[in-house]
Amino acid sequence: MNTFSEHLAYVTRTADSALEKCGFDHLVIASGIEKLRFLDDMPYPFKVNPQFKYWAPLIYNPNSWVAYTPGKKPVMVYFQPDDYWHVPPSAPQGDWVEHFDIRIIRDADEARENLPDPAHSAIIGESDAALDGVVPNNPADLLAYLHYHRAFKTPYELALMRKAQAKAVRGHRAAEAAFRAHGSEAQINAAFLAGAGHTDSDVPYNNIVALNENGATLHYQYKSFNKPTHHRSLLIDAGAEYHGYAADITRTHGNGFERFEQLIAAVDDEQQALCAQVKSGMDYRDLHLQCHLRLGGVLKSLGIVDMDPGSMLEKGLTSVFFPHGLGHPIGLQVHDVAGFSDEAGQLIPRPNGHPFLRMTRTLEPGMVVTIEPGLYFIPSLLAELKTRPEAKAVNWGAVEQLTPYGGVRIEDEVHCTEDEPENISRDAFAAL
Ligand code: GLY
């Protein structure tokens, strides 16, 4: 069987169950619309509804719709306007085409006559995508069910995710070379984009390209054109996309300063040990807590905090140096949906004191998650720590030495299988 038809069979099976459970006859999904900036005629970059691109790899297709009725060939209402200001979507092509009843429309409103009875449809989309009489209702129970099952990637999706990794890895190689050549953040970002084959607007998230102490801002959003006097460190969290599937990879590079190089190597070792535990039956929350203990061990062995890791976790010390979650599901979205809930949409709570963890489910074959531990020297969190009794366990000299380096994060995507985990990021680095 070709992998797209296998994928579509999974997607339609899931839709069949969702419709039956939730009492609808049809599933209708809007791709979305192009939105204009306030008081302006300039559009924001179009970002398609992820539920739409789940059905067919269409990324740049506003005003299009999927309509599915169990037992029937799905309908693709395909918007292809006459437009001489922009390049309109090309004629439908690819593996998906033969599996759809395709209806080309030239005008957005023509979609309505190609869609089933809205009164009996679950209509998934943003409110802006509404047509006269076709208003997205986004039933919560149905969405929860679709989201939950989207966590299990089909072989077709996994193949696309591996291709996204390969693009991102080419970008990371180019970015490291630009760092070694003492480029600015803007130059390193440009090198990444050229290597990955992306523009700034079609990457799956805003690249984080942080030199020196900027690495301590977790989602550092600028790309400075200034070249710093010293290139001490680069933390680059930058991804790529292939047919709508995201890669999300972080690497940290040093400049030879031993203590920072040791920190990178130690975080890398722990990251790989965590990746090796992406196995069926592992509760991701336990892996997150284990990550805290492991990073506490790094802080202790490198002489940064003198306390046993269990006490560090208990007293919130590891959270000062590692204030984010271990990772998240990934796929059609960088932070893929359904990290926190069961099939019925019931919340699976985070551990107390860990408000930023984005994944609380137990791992099962087919899931792909990121594993992204980090240790950072964040001035505001360190200043607060200084006021606490635990401050006396901290080697402030070491902290001061490392603060100009910002921090370390290492991030890969790992596929949970029936057997050993597949680290699709490391495999891509090894192959290129
Ligand atoms: N790049 C955002 C994240 O790692 O979650």
Ligand code: MN
């Ligand atoms: Mn991530």
Ligand code: MN
């Ligand atoms: Mn990332």
